[in-house]
Amino acid sequence: MSSFMPTVIQLTYLVASSLFFVGLKQLGSPATARKGNLVASIGMLLAVVATLLDKHILNYQMILLAIAIGTVIGIVSAYKVAMTEMPQMVGLLNGLGGAASAMVAVGEFWRYFATFDNPPLDTTITALLGVLIGGVTLTGSFVAFAKLQGIMTGSPILFPFQQVVNALLLGGFLVGSVYICLQPSNIPIFLALVGISLVLGVMFVIPIGGGDMPVVISLLNAFSGLAASAAGFVVMNNMLIIAGALVGASGIILTVIMCKAMNRSLANVLFAGFGSGEGGTAAAASGSVGDQTIHSIDPEESAMMLGYARSVVIVPGYGMAVAQAQHAVRELADQLERLGVEVKYAIHPVAGRMPGHMNVLLAEANVPYEVLYDMDDINPMFDQTDVALVIGANDVVNPAARENPSSPIYGMPILDVDKAGHTIVIKRSMNTGFAGIENDLFYKDRTMMLFGSAKDVVAKLVSEVKQL
Amino acid sequence: MSEILISALFVFVLASFAGFEVINKVPPTLHTPLMSGSNAISGISVLGALIIAGDKDWSVTVILGLIAIILATVNVVGGFLVTDRMLQMFKKKEDAKA
Numbered sequence: 001m002s003s004f005m006p007t008v009i010q011l012t013y014l015v016a017s018s019l020f021f022v023g024l025k026q027l028g029s030p031a032t033a034r035k036g037n038l039v040a041s042i043g044m045l046l047a048v049v050a051t052l053l054d055k056h057i058l059n060y061q062m063i064l065l066a067i068a069i070g071t072v073i074g075i076v077s078a079y080k081v082a083m084t085e086m087p088q089m090v091g092l093l094n095g096l097g098g099a100a101s102a103m104v105a106v107g108e109f110w111r112y113f114a115t116f117d118n119p120p121l122d123t124t125i126t127a128l129l130g131v132l133i134g135g136v137t138l139t140g141s142f143v144a145f146a147k148l149q150g151i152m153t154g155s156p157i158l159f160p161f162q163q164v165v166n167a168l169l170l171g172g173f174l175v176g177s178v179y180i181c182l183q184p185s186n187i188p189i190f191l192a193l194v195g196i197s198l199v200l201g202v203m204f205v206i207p208i209g210g211g212d213m214p215v216v217i218s219l220l221n222a223f224s225g226l227a228a229s230a231a232g233f234v235v236m237n238n239m240l241i242i243a244g245a246l247v248g249a250s251g252i253i254l255t256v257i258m259c260k261a262m263n264r265s266l267a268n269v270l271f272a273g274f275g276s277g278e279g280g281t282a283a284a285a286s287g288s289v290g291d292q293t294i295h296s297i298d299p300e301e302s303a304m305m306l307g308y309a310r311s312v313v314i315v316p317g318y319g320m321a322v323a324q325a326q327h328a329v330r331e332l333a334d335q336l337e338r339l340g341v342e343v344k345y346a347i348h349p350v351a352g353r354m355p356g357h358m359n360v361l362l363a364e365a366n367v368p369y370e371v372l373y374d375m376d377d378i379n380p381m382f383d384q385t386d387v388a389l390v391i392g393a394n395d396v397v398n399p400a401a402r403e404n405p406s407s408p409i410y411g412m413p414i415l416d417v418d419k420a421g422h423t424i425v426i427k428r429s430m431n432t433g434f435a436g437i438e439n440d441l442f443y444k445d446r447t448m449m450l451f452g453s454a455k456d457v458v459a460k461l462v463s464e465v466k467q468l
Numbered sequence: 469m470s471e472i473l474i475s476a477l478f479v480f481v482l483a484s485f486a487g488f489e490v491i492n493k494v495p496p497t498l499h500t501p502l503m504s505g506s507n508a509i510s511g512i513s514v515l516g517a518l519i520i521a522g523d524k525d526w527s528v529t530v531i532l533g534l535i536a537i538i539l540a541t542v543n544v545v546g547g548f549l550v551t552d553r554m555l556q557m558f559k560k561k562e563d564a565k566a
Contacts, residue, residue: 017483027494033558037505037552074543077546078549086550096539097540111520243512245479247487248484257499
């Protein structure tokens, strides 16, 4: 009879793990995604309830209080966050998950300090791993949050001997870890290792530019999963190991997709300090060679071009989201469709600040997902497109990525808007984009620049098109 | 290495492979919800937190465990709810017109 409860718990974990797999599978298709999320959350609920049945858990009041506090904070933040702030939200939640995993590792290890026992070598090693991954996830996510929120500069922070300092920190962690494995009761060294992990997280994210945030957020997501797995090894709980591995796998897949979309290796994103002055100014200098002229256009004329076109492709960038222009854009598309214009949206994989961010922002404005086209699907269609309307996008439509081998973004897959009959670019000014690179598209003969803030300009377009 | 650790490693490696297979073909439209949903699952560390916070007597371990429960619960609840909020916005063409 004594083995009854543990068996129930383990079997419930088995069910819960299966629900995670089923849920994630369903999250992969638009039709079943919402159900998938529900299935995964039921798996989580089962896992938590099963764990509470453990006979070692006696501290119910405090535990339930802690769960209640966490639930309230979770509900409030989930409903208050704006869709533009989704990357920060995910970043912050990643950080909390990482922190929780690290605390589990530290807490388990501390149990041995308290009883003056020496922990087994397995526990020591996995606890150190949990502290390292969890700590890096925690502070790395907070720095990413600060960059996305604008609390901290979005450009890379570089200083002399940065790599040397990082190598020393990592080396220090390794030496300290070996020491702890031999002398597990040395509390100051253990705490120093916790400190080094936290510093490493900061050092890891500060040299990465704001434009590379989709990669960083994906990678930190993978880390938060691996941290949970590591914590699972510490307390020897299969449920943690499985769920953590799942999250690790999805984070790594998204990281790889994001790197491909920018034609950069992960190492290049992490260590190159991309978008820090040097590369940008060199490119700007080469871009301004020759006296190139730009053609500007007013809203009235733009409205005529759009209204009498057969097909229009809208290319939204983060600038559109910042200006909160997505609702106005949708209205414009409605008006154009009323005139019989075929309207599509072209979404670059790194549009926005996290993978798939632009799709969410457009969905919020009630744009149906069938008219959103991925880069590979829409690029062959630009030839037959009358007007491409670029709203607040820059680097992802820069033909230099295709044509100019000396450009820092050369080789990055872009949306071929310059192949459309005409291109209208809505832009606040001639400033360069996140990567700090001059855009040749703006100087092409068939490109018209429509200057102004995205929201005002699109609103004017809507009222002009209404009169057609 | 102990046998328990070896079998835990088996679980980890196989679950990773299964994860890669399950998630590999997700369309870009769903990347953000996939990330926030999987992010909520990473709050599974709440289980570890529950286990270490279980002692009746106060100790450093119990306090760390209770704080970890709060943080992980925020991660779980916030993650699943925000994912649901996003997914309910994804509509088909007919639904959006209605």
